[in-house]
Amino acid sequence: MKKIGLTQRVEVIASYGERRDCLDQSWGSVLLSLDCAGVPLLNIANKEVAFQYLACLNLDGVILTGGNDLSFTQSPKAAVERDAFESHLIQFCIENKLSILGVCRGMQMLNVHFGGSLSSTTEHVCKNHEVELTDGTSIQVNSYHDWGIKPNDLAAELSPLGSAKDGIIEYCRHKCLPITGIMWHPERMNQNSDIGLSIIKELFL
Template structure:
């Protein structure tokens, strides 16, 4: 099975004097059911140069949670994951914050946006139509727009208000989406196909 490293949200639990990495348990089942071995990674090991080399991943998944800047060690780990993926030309999928982190890493920015938290909306664009996407979930209050998009990313889909909902890298097998495949009550067939395609290196 191909090993997919997954970043996690990082939260300070003050009443227990703990800092925790956490990941929605649905991601493990999603990836395992699709034939991949999910391996959550630890933000406290950001900067340990041998950490990722010892894990020897076949792909990277940057998950949701935490705005960029809220958890510096998570930000550092995800930058390290992207460095590793770039060096080794590994496939990478960024989900919600993960897509935002991809854009940030490549020099893009974010803007505050309304109407995208705990709702659903339609996708627009040829890529969305070709991949049978119509309506997706939405849980973000920051967004990538045409003005804040990194130069090396290409827009695949937008919402009706112009907010960018899916991107790909111009040369690397990297994809970002703003919806959460793992949060659907029944996982969409197009999301299954998307994940299988990116991590089997068939994505162009």
């Protein structure tokens, strides 16, 4: 059974004075259905400690999950420690030839990591919409993000594979490495699960 690392969102529970790492339980079900074991990853900000931790886990691949805005947005939903850990994680995966899938925030993180940028958007929050793929077909996806990637914002190392009608890039792939980003949520099975599962299979199985 392949072991797939899953990054976690940070939730602040003020009444307990806690910052909690959290993960949608649906990810476990999705990966188990593909005969993979999901491994929740701790948000470790220190690079040396993060690399030692990741080396012990013997992962076969990584999914950067959704939740939290990136810190540069200065959003109250941001989590500095998560940004730091995911940056280290991407570098660890590159050095160890591990595949990465970035989902929603995860795709944003990949784009910023490779030198791209983001723009705010109000048309992609809690909606379903069409994504036009570069092969001429289209798919229906869910959408829960208020930051998006315009064509000029995409990192030079990434290739666009699908866009919404307003031009926001919803699907991309690294030009050389086994790294893919999607802006929709395949773990929310009542939406567009087929292509999401296909992408997971292509990357990890």
